[in-house]
Amino acid sequence: MQKIDLRGRSLSTAEMLAAVPRAEAARAEALATAAQIVADVREHGEKSLREQAERFDRVTDHAIRIPAEHVAEAVAALEPRIRAALEESINRVRLASQAQVPASVATTIAPGAQIVQRWQPVSRVGVYIPGGKAVYPSSVIMNVVPAQVAGVTQIALASPPQSDQGGRIHPTILAAAGLLGVTEIYAMGGAGAIGAFAWGVPELDLDPVDVVSGPGNNFVASAKRAVAGVVGTDSEAGATEILIVADATANPLYVAADLVSQAEHDEQASAVLVTDSADLADAVLIRVAELALRTRHSERVTAALDGPQSAVVLVDDRAAAAAFSNAYAPEHLELHLADAAAAAADFTSAGAVFVGDHTPVSLGDYLAGSNHVLPTGGQARYAPGLGAYTFLRPQQVITYDRDALSTVREGIVALANTEVLPAHGEAIEARFTHSDPTKA
Template identity: 80%
Template sequence: MRTIDLRGRELSPADMLAAVPRATQARAEALDTAARIVEDVRVRGEAALREQAEQFDRVTGHEVRVPAAHIADALASIEPPVRAALEEAIVRVRRGSEAQVPAPQTTEIGPGARILQRWQPVHRVGVYIPGGKAVYPSSVIMNVVPAQVAGVEQIALASPPQADQGGRIHPTILAAAALLGVTEVYAMGGAGAIGAFAHGVPSLGLDPVDVVSGPGNNYVASAKRAVAGVVGTDSEAGATEILVVADADADARLIAADLVSQAEHDEQASAVLVTDAAGLADQVAVEVERMAAVTRHSERVGAALSGPQSAIVLVDDRAMATAFSNAYAPEHLELHLADAADAAAAFTSAGAVFVGDQTPVSLGDYMAGSNHVLPTGGQARYAPGLGSYTFLRPQQVISYDRAALSVVRAGVVALAETEVLPAHGEAIEARFTA
């Protein structure tokens, strides 16, 4: 990992972002391709999906709509320790998600005048689970459970067909779907799957959804942009990111392990350490090099850590570290600080904040009870991670009786006249004339 020394400099948020640029070129290149793939699925449906499966997944002649027997087979064959872990994760994520559903609230504006604020679930959701460099049954849980907690009635799931599974979806993903009671499953991947969810595929019995959620590569993220306005989407999640803020007392070995763990996802993954302790920075660099060389996916990890999107950043003090983190707005933020619990409040822009050296991002990926589908690319400045609220629509229900309407009668008429919309006022007056 390269080291960037920002000490002794007055930097704006833009300067800080320029110091550690994100890997954006691949996303930009994916936009046009993803849009074409989505349009092809809209126009040609199943035929386009099958051609894409042959081109991208090396699969032909597979069952695009997964038979119930395949799902049952996958659940029957899952290893007991993996099943137990998935069931425990489901319980934890369900508990965490339940806190994200607001209770209905009624506001009394005046006598006989009230507004009910309620949160309505969307009817139908399409969940996408990637299947490229790794297998993600945990993402099945992270997407399906919040939708179920929100009250979504129909949940469809898609994941790429696997050549080494005879064109079936990976069995661990199917088993996770079975544990959650998801029976509408499609073996389709990438941007094409997003297009299929948005526009529907009649020959498969796939109806369009209201919201598409789930992580994926740059083509999946770009496809979500292409269907925005046709359906709702959770976020354009890109390559994973971890930013660690650490002080001189932090454990270099643990920091290095966490940086390597996220670099394992993808060559474009971002791994950043921000610290005011030069000695710690040197120790982390040594530990990262050692761990990266021996980990299973060392080539992928090495590419991510040596890319321009990863760095060790030296700053003057805690204030500068905080400012850098808030400007960067990472997907995952770890605080390896002696006073991490107290310091956390100052770190306002992050998809999720992991407090203390015993709370690694890996915990959030699987068993924390929080959701691991989080905003990347700086979107944490304005966007949340996935939660039950992703599948809810706030809705106002207004109720006035005649007496309450009479209180504001003159005011509505006056404003309608000012806006040269007299029929608005006449609609009010009609209630007080014979």
């Protein structure tokens, strides 16, 4: 990992971001390709999906829509220990997601005038689960459970067909879907799956969805951008990111292990340590080098840690660390600080904040109860992670009686005339000049 010394410098937000640039080149290259793939699926449907499966997944002649028996077989074959962990994760995520559904609120504006703020679930959701360098049954839970809690009645799930599974989706992903009662499942991957959800595929009885959610690679994130406006999407979750803010009291092994854990995802993963302790920085670099050599995906981890998107950043003090973190707006933020709980209030821009030595990102990935589908690429400045609210639409229901309308009659007419929209005012006057609608 590179070491970047920002001590003694007063930097703008742009200068801080330039110090540790994200891996943007691959995302830019993916945009045009993903848009073309989505357009091809829209035009050619199943034919396009099969061509993509052969090209990208090395699979032919597979069942794109998964038969129910495949799901039942996967659930039956689940190792008890894995099933217990999945069920515990489901329970915890369901509990946390229930807190994300706002109650309806009725506001009385005046006598006879009421506005009800209610939250309506979308009708149909398409969930995408990656299936490339790793297997993600946890992502099934993180996407499906919040949608169910929100009240979504139709949930379709897609994941790439696997050549080593005879063209089926990975059985652990199928099993997780089965445990959650998802029955509409498709073996299709990447940008093509996002296009299929957005436009539908009549040959497969796949109807368009209202919202697409789920993590994925740069092509999946770019495909979401291509279908934005056609369907709703969650944030464009690209390559994973971890930023750790630590002081001299932090345990170098914990910090290094957590950096390596996220670098394991992808060669483009970002792993950043921000600290005001030069001694800690040096100790972490030694530990990272040791752990990266020993871990199973050593080559992938090393590529991510050696990339320009990963670094150890030295800053003057806690305030400078908070300023850097808030400018960077990481997907995952860990605080390894002597007063981590109190300090958390200063760190406002992150997909999720993990506080203290015993709250690693790995906990959030599986069994914290929080959601691990989070905004990357700095989107945490303005976008939330996935939750029940992703599948809800706030809606206002307005009710005025005649007396309540009469109190604002004059004001509405005045404003309508000011805006040169007299028919707006005439619509109000009609209710008073013609008190009996049958005689209007």
